[in-house]
Amino acid sequence: MGFFFALLILLIECLAISFAFDAQIVAKHASHSSILKLLSHAGQFLRIGLIAIPVYLLIASKKLSQSIAVFNAEAKPKHISLRFLLHFALFAGFWLLSSLLFNEKITLNPDTNNTLALLWLLIGSLNIISLLLANITFSAWRQFLLAEKLNLVIALLTGFITWGLSTLVSSSWSKLADITFYTSHVLLSLFYPNVTALPKEKALGIGDFQVEIGIPCSGYEGIGLIVIFLSIYLWLMRAELRFPQVLLLYPLGITLMWFFNVLRISLLIIIGKEWSPAVAIGGFHSNAGWIAFIALSIGMIGLAQRVTFF
Numbered sequence: 001m002g003f004f005f006a007l008l009i010l011l012i013e014c015l016a017i018s019f020a021f022d023a024q025i026v027a028k029h030a031s032h033s034s035i036l037k038l039l040s041h042a043g044q045f046l047r048i049g050l051i052a053i054p055v056y057l058l059i060a061s062k063k064l065s066q067s068i069a070v071f072n073a074e075a076k077p078k079h080i081s082l083r084f085l086l087h088f089a090l091f092a093g094f095w096l097l098s099s100l101l102f103n104e105k106i107t108l109n110p111d112t113n114n115t116l117a118l119l120w121l122l123i124g125s126l127n128i129i130s131l132l133l134a135n136i137t138f139s140a141w142r143q144f145l146l147a148e149k150l151n152l153v154i155a156l157l158t159g160f161i162t163w164g165l166s167t168l169v170s171s172s173w174s175k176l177a178d179i180t181f182y183t184s185h186v187l188l189s190l191f192y193p194n195v196t197a198l199p200k201e202k203a204l205g206i207g208d209f210q211v212e213i214g215i216p217c218s219g220y221e222g223i224g225l226i227v228i229f230l231s232i233y234l235w236l237m238r239a240e241l242r243f244p245q246v247l248l249l250y251p252l253g254i255t256l257m258w259f260f261n262v263l264r265i266s267l268l269i270i271i272g273k274e275w276s277p278a279v280a281i282g283g284f285h286s287n288a289g290w291i292a293f294i295a296l297s298i299g300m301i302g303l304a305q306r307v308t309f310f
Contacts, residue, residue, distance in 0.1 A: 010131055013091060018046060018287045019279060020095075021102035044163065050290040051225065052152075052159035054297035058233055059151045080135050087130040094123045162228050177202070177218035180258070184213065184265045191270075204265070206273040211265075211281070219261035222289055226253045229297050233304070246310045253300055260292040 097120045101113070132141060145152070178199075185197045185204055196205045202213045230253055234246060267288070272280030304310045 006131055006134065006136060010128070013127075013131075014046065015287070015291070017095070017098060019282075019284055021098045021282065046287070047290050048156070048159040048163050050159075050287075050294055051162050052155040054229060054294055054301075055158045055232065056148075056151055056155035057298070058229075058236065058301065059154060060148060083130065083134040087127065087134050090123060090127040090130055094120070094127050097123060158232070162225060176220060176258075177214060180218050180262055180265065181213040183262045184269075187262060187266045188269060205269055209269065209272040209277055209280075211269060211272070213265060217261070217265060219258045222257040222261055222293055223254050225293050226257045226296060226300075229293075230300065233301060237304070241304060242310055246304065249300055249304060249310065253296065256296055257293070260296065261289060264288045264292060 097116060101116045101120055181197075181199065181202055181204060185195060188195045188204070188206065192206050194207060196203070196207070196210055198204075198210075203210045204213050205211060227250065230249055234241060234249075268280045268285055271284055
């Protein structure tokens with residue numbers, strides 16, 4: 001229980017921060033500050049981690065239950081309530097610093113921005129450490145890291161390489177962008193009568209809130225990620241899977257990933273119209289696709305392992 005509880009809290013906090021704030025806001029102040037340049041790429045670092053999570057779960061799937069049992073057996077540090085209280089106090093401070101640092105309405109001088117950036121990194125690191133040690137002992141984490149260091153390195157390297165490849169492949173997808181545009185239009189039209197669709201400009205929206213559905217929004221990135229992930233899974237688990245029927249996971253995964261992208265675009269427009277354009281264009285736009293990728297990756301593993309056909 002201790003491992004999953006800590007993981008759940010960390011996931012919720014990461015999603016809350018990433019949806020509420022856009023790290024690209026500090027890019028305009030980053031020309032003379034290496035620390036701000038680093039922060040402006042925080043979203044990309046998060047994406048590498050989000051790719052690494054299902055890859056690690058895949059690599060370590062056979063020993064994962066044993067590792068979690070070790071965690072839960074030692075998840076009894078003293079003063080748990082005080083540890084969580086400290087953690088949530090640090091997270092509140094981290095949220096406050098984020099609201100100052102990633103805020104277009106607040107203009108600060110370069111020295112203040114650098115100081116805030118350093119504090120943001122410090123409090124953020126302490127926030128994560130305090131959570132990891134809140135209900136799991138240091139010795140359990142040390143034992144886990146020593147046992148799983150190779151798998152963790154492989155997962156992070158895979159996340160970095162996959163992210164790098166996905167950013168390079170951005171051409172020759174105009175047809176898919178067109179299909180995504182029209183499908184998103186149809187989906188929105190089921191719920192809103194006043195959907196604005198301008199095919200030439202690739203603009204889609206509701207009322208006065210519109211977004212451009214270009215090639216990067218076609219879904220190619222998610223499709224590439226799910227193909228790479230499934231290829232790794234099929235290779236690692238080839239002795240336990242049934243060929244050739246397991247290859248049907250490819251068209252299933254590609255279709256679902258593309259549909260999730262259509263759903264992401266539609267939800268982005270709805271959020272921008274009904275709630276907050278800043279949240280829609282910022283955190284939701286940046287992270288919803290990666291969340292869908294993780295959910296689908298775990299779902300595909302579950303499907304392959306539980307359905308005897310595969």
